Amino acid sequence: MEQTLSDKLALLPAKPGVYLMKGQSGEILYVGKAKVLKNRVRSYFTGSHDRKTQALVSNIRDFEYIVTDTVAEALLLECNLIKQHTPPYNIMLRDDKTYPYIKITNEMHPRLQIVRRVKRDGAKYFGPYPSAFAAQATKRLLDRLYPLRKCKTLKKQVCLYYHINQCLAPCEYVVDAPVYQMMVKEITDFLHGGHQDVVKDLQQKMEQAAGELNFERAGELRDLIRHIEQVMEEQKITTPDQVDRDVFGFAEDKGLLSVQVFFVRGGKLIERSVSIMPHFGDAVEDFMSFVEQFYHERADIPREVLLPEGTTSEALVELLDAKVLEPKRGQKRDLVNLATKNARQGLDEKLQLMERNMDRTLGAVIELGEVLAIGAPRRIESFDNSNIQGADAVAAMVVFIDGKPAKSEYRKFKIKTVDGPDDYASMREVIRRRYSRLLREGRPLPDLIVIDGGRGQLNAALDVLENELGLEIPVCGLAKDNRHKTSQLLFMDEEQPVHIDRHSQAFYLLERVQEEVHRFAITFHRQTRKKTGFSSVLDEIPGIGPQRRKALMKHFGSLDAIAAADVDAFRGIGIGDKLAHEILNRVQSHLQAAKTAQEKR
Structure with missing residues (x-):
């Protein structure tokens, strides 16, 4: 351990707080919280660690810490810092999916709305609903039953909603507050399971209308009753106590953490979600980090949060205005077990898909390395030029890592030094610009360069790499036939094309690379041509x-x-x-x- 780190460790306080682990360039690798900073931070540099934690520890060059008064304050600060810095070794709640709620606004003349964020604004919120369709269907039903205001701003005169009995028209008529209070109470009861009382009342009105031979009205009420039953009975009752609760379960294997969340509202399991992500620390700690971030800055907190045994978070208990429980028996324990079972199933499916995908991608990479008699080209960079008679000449580069496109590393090039349609000179320029920059910045070089072109483009790339830059990087060219299909694999300065089975995974990989770089280059050229052609005539x-x-x-x-x-x-x-x-x-x-x-x- 470096002396600087050792000295800083000796000065750590025995107080709660947050620590930030830093890498070689000062980048933040990991953010964590601690009840006792001295003990927690020192634990990284003493004793043995598993492979995942060791990957973090081996990259730590420095650390900072911030002292807080309580563990709950440390939790809030930790969540904010993770969101701000997105450290690579932290579990991060990237799924920002929000579920729809029905809201009764806190206004003089309240309205019903579909919203996706719960705020502390005095309004009443109901949900979440499993889909926008379910929320909209429920709102339409409530609009038919309760004549709340529909307009965002009051009109100068009554509108259609008043004439179809779906609004009391506060724009023109005085509506007393108790009337709204009664409707809000009835809507609340309705959404909390009291819709059966509404159905009974409608059935009485239907029978009365039929007795009065008003069959049209009776038919309308019959259809409304059916609609209520259809909308409200789609969700399955899971608990008889009608308590709102979130139920968590998790599973861990091969460096992946799977977290399952059940949303139980009013005793109904209305939605579930699974998140699967890489993790580098202890599975329980990383799971609790997920849960803590899950509730960070959320206003829609249920009455209960159910967690598996052994996952208590003192900070979460202190922070949440809810019961945080680890049930040991009964129906609540069964719900946690079910969530855990689903987390395990989701993780197993993910690992199986990864294994199949690995066979198709990494297997193809290994096979391509064998065909070319080089090591497995884990990183492939491919180039293509595009122009029309030399006009608006551009080039593009795509990157494949372990057989899969890494789109964040794609690059575009506008040809600067070539006049006219000279593909060879354009390839020289692009190769020179790309790899002289990598050399200047000390960044890693690819394992294989793929040129979309024949012998001329391949030789141009080799000349720049070997004679100008002094690099020894394997380079291959992909020549096409007159039907624009990949026909020959050319490698380095070998005179004869390399034999490759056209039905092999390696060949399919090369085809994907060639198609992707061609697509990317053509798209960039069209964008450039569109802009220059547009500008030239307008100027x-x-x-x-x-x-x-x-x-x-x-x-x-x-x-x-x-x-x-x-x-x-x-x-x-x-x-x-x-x-x-x-x-x-x-x-x-x-x-x-x-x-x-x-x-x-």
Whole structure:
């Protein structure tokens, strides 16, 4: 251990707080909380650790800590710092999926709304619902039963909702507060399982209407009763006490943590979600970190949170306005066991899919290495050029890691030093720019470079790498036949193409790489051509400056769209009729000239 670290460890206080582990460049690797900072932080540097924790410890070069008054304060600070820095070794709650709620607003004239965030605003919230469809169906049903206000702002006169008995029209008539209070109470009872009382009342009214030979009204009430039963009986009763609770279970295997959450509302299991993520620490600690982040800044806290045995969090108990329980028997324990079982099942399925995918991807990488007589090319970088008669020349690079595209590492290049349609010179420029930069920055080089092209492009890339940059990186070229299909695998300066089974996983991998880099290059070229063609003709028109050109591009999107527009379409972006006529004439002439030139070719 470095002396600096050893000295800092000796100064750690015996107080609660948060610690930040840092890497070689000062980047934050991990954020954690501790009841006693001195004991927790020192534990990383003493004793033995499993492989996952050792991966973190081996990269720690420094640490910081922040003292707090309580463990609950440390929990809040930890959650905020994880969200701010997204450390690579922390469990992070990336799934921001939010479920819909029905809200009765806290206004003089309340309304029903579908929302996805619960706020402390005095309103009443019901849910969450398993889908927006279920929430909308329930709201439509409530709108038919209870005439609350529908308009966001009060109109000057009554609207259709008043005439169909779905609003009391507070815009025109005085509605006393007790009337709203009664409706809000009835809606609350209805959503908490009291819909059967509403059904009985409607059945009496239906029978009364039928007795009075008002069959149309009786039919409407019958349909409404059926709709209520359909909407309210879709969810399965799980507990008789009608308590809102969240139930957690987890499973861990092969560096992955699976967490299952059951949402029980009003005694009904209305939704469940599973999150599977890599983890690097103790499974129980990482599970509790997930749960703590799950409730960070949430307002919709249930009355109970059920956790597996041995996962108590003092900070969570102190922070949440809810009972945090570890049930040891009975129906609550059965719910936790069921959540745990589902977490295990989800993890097993994930691992099986990963194994199958590994066979197709990493297996293909190993096979390709054997075909080319090199090590398995875990990182492949592929290049392709794109231009039309040398105009708007661009190139693109895609990256495959372990046989899968790593889209965050894709790169685009505008050709700067080449005039005219010279693919070989363009390839030289791009290879030179890419790998001279990697050398300057000391970044890792690929295991294999794939050139979308024949012998000429391959030789151009090899010349730059070997003679200019002094690099020895395996390079292969993919030549196509006259049907634009991959036909030959060329490798380094070997005269004969490499034999490869066209039905092998290695060949399929090369095809995917070639198709992806071609797609990426063509897409970039089209974007570039669209922008330059758009700009060039507009720049020639007096009265069109950068701001108006930008507004035209945003509004129309293409020259074809401008040419097809009428004068009225320009008024919305502040362009008068005279200038609009000038733009139309210029653009239409430009497009006609381009079409004529194309036909002559």
